[in-house]
Amino acid sequence: MQTYDLEANGLRGLNAALQELNGSSDKTAWEIVNPKGSHAIAVGLNSPAEVTIKGSTGYYCAGMNQQATVTVKGSVGPGVAENMMSGTVIVEGDASQYAGATGQGGLLVIKGNASSRCGISMKGIDIVVHGNIGHMCAFMGQAGNLVVLGDAGDALGDSCYEARFFVRGSVKSLGADCIEKEMRPEHIEVLKDLLARAGADAKPEEFKRYGSARKLYNFDVDNAQAY
């Protein structure tokens, strides 16, 4: 286990060291202490490292992650795991805005609540939020799964494409072109797998599924009020 004191040694040294692991090093387990809300911690990782951050972080923690598993023993600022390609990011606390924004792959687990725009423009990432999510989540979501064990705020899935949303609690309102959809056996299977991987104690049958009505995919003047 490598221990890195971020306050003492600085951000550049940390990210450079983590990015240089490239899969061949045996120093794959890292513990970062004293993050103190710093931005851009553990960004651009591209190997199967195991990184644990002991404390809360600022913006873009684990941004553009590939392969690595990053665990935050605290809460995260805006844009955690933004544009993640693969790997796993686990947040023990709460997440601010834009969690998992534009993510293309991998799994983001938030054990607390997630603020607004969680999963905005998601492009294949899987996100599991144990608590509640704020407004405008998964806006323009293209692909992937957003699972919410708690409640969803206003305008869930506004202008979404093919992303899928599973919510166990209430949904304050659905966004433009987002509708409730039938939960078929294949969705139960997807959900079961995601809940297990996210360590979530919930049954797939307790969830409702939402997604695109696909009425805004091509412009129609009769839908002008929705644009």
Added chain:
Amino acid sequence: MDSNNIPRTVPIQSATFSNPINAEIRRAAASGIYDIRGGGAKRRVPHFDDLLFLGASVSRYPLEGYREKCETKVTLGTRFAKKPIELDIPITIAGMSFGALSGPAKEALGRGASAAGTSTTTGDGGMTPEERGHSSKLVYQYLPSRYGMNPDDLRKADAIEVVVGQGAKPGGGGMLLGQKISDRVAQMRCLPKGIDQRSACRHPDWTGPDDLEIKILELREITDWQVPIYVKVGGTRPYYDTALAVKAGADVVVLDGMQGGTAATQDVFIEHVGLPTLACIRPAVQALQDLGMHREVQLVVSGGIRTGADVAKALALGADAVAIGTAALIALGDNDPKWESEYQKLGTTTGAYDDWHEGKDPAGITTQDAELMKRLDPIDAGRRLRNYLKVMTLEAQTIARACGHNHLHNLEPEDLCALTMEAAAMARVPLAGTDWYPGKAGF
């Protein structure tokens, strides 16, 4: 008097309700959708044509055209990047997406730019291997949609351009209509084939200059602080946007005026939002000077650059380089008269064809149609672009030498005068034959 002999009032067309306006009203009434088109503003606005160089005289002596050197090199990204971009000429190729343009067109842009010693730029939709392979210096655009965005491509880039806005539609997003969404474009953008693809007008994970500073930090950390980071803004509030981009940590500010093109946007947006390029440059330079960052943070100006004279004028007003988009497409073969019969079948004519979003471009440039694409030979087209870039450079050098300068960057506002009051006010150079411009202190 015989009423038949009374002269009749001649028909008078309304300046307000002109035939083009009336045609648009009828089109809107029939279709229920606003007009979408490509290109930049077509209306007449004050432009570089409204400026003249003064040339050398008794007070200044010129350089010999074929004997005395006039340098053209420029380095972009000297502020923070470990590897600034060094260009042979101060004319770059602006961002245009694969999707909006065909693969061969992107390849041709890379070939032409590389042969001329300059950079080209990706666009919405990501980086293609062809484009990277044929571009010796490639700027990777980081856009709100993040279509095709991935850290591997980010690290392959020679510079990163964070796009906040563009001149054709400052404050607006984009739209790639379904007819141009081929299998490959759909796959790169992670969207179903054939649907209209919207590009957001704001970045999904930051708002405002304070956030932008943190976003730039993240991009630098991911790319090891190796490459320059540009910030591109549409021409709206150039003084403040430039100042804020500098504050956020940009290495380069790219400023795009309303004549700058787009692949597809509402005509009403293109023609009615934003500032003419000429009006943008001096406020941006002023912001850099006020911050003590002129020439430390480089300024790239785009929007309606067509000739070496335009290049020289932009540089004289304080820009470090220019970028061209529409002009580059014309050099490749866009709107070529040899396709006139086909333009007419599309209800348009050479020089006016702007329905780039429909994917039916007879020149094979703004299309994803496999048959139309074959019409563009990327090697020949790249050669034409190289030639054009070389000619523009020679033209700019000709002017600089005539003004007595041994580097294009030594051109200065004092080399210019304006033909109109509007141009004088915007460029802050004297009206021809006077020492006055509107707004000048003391008058």
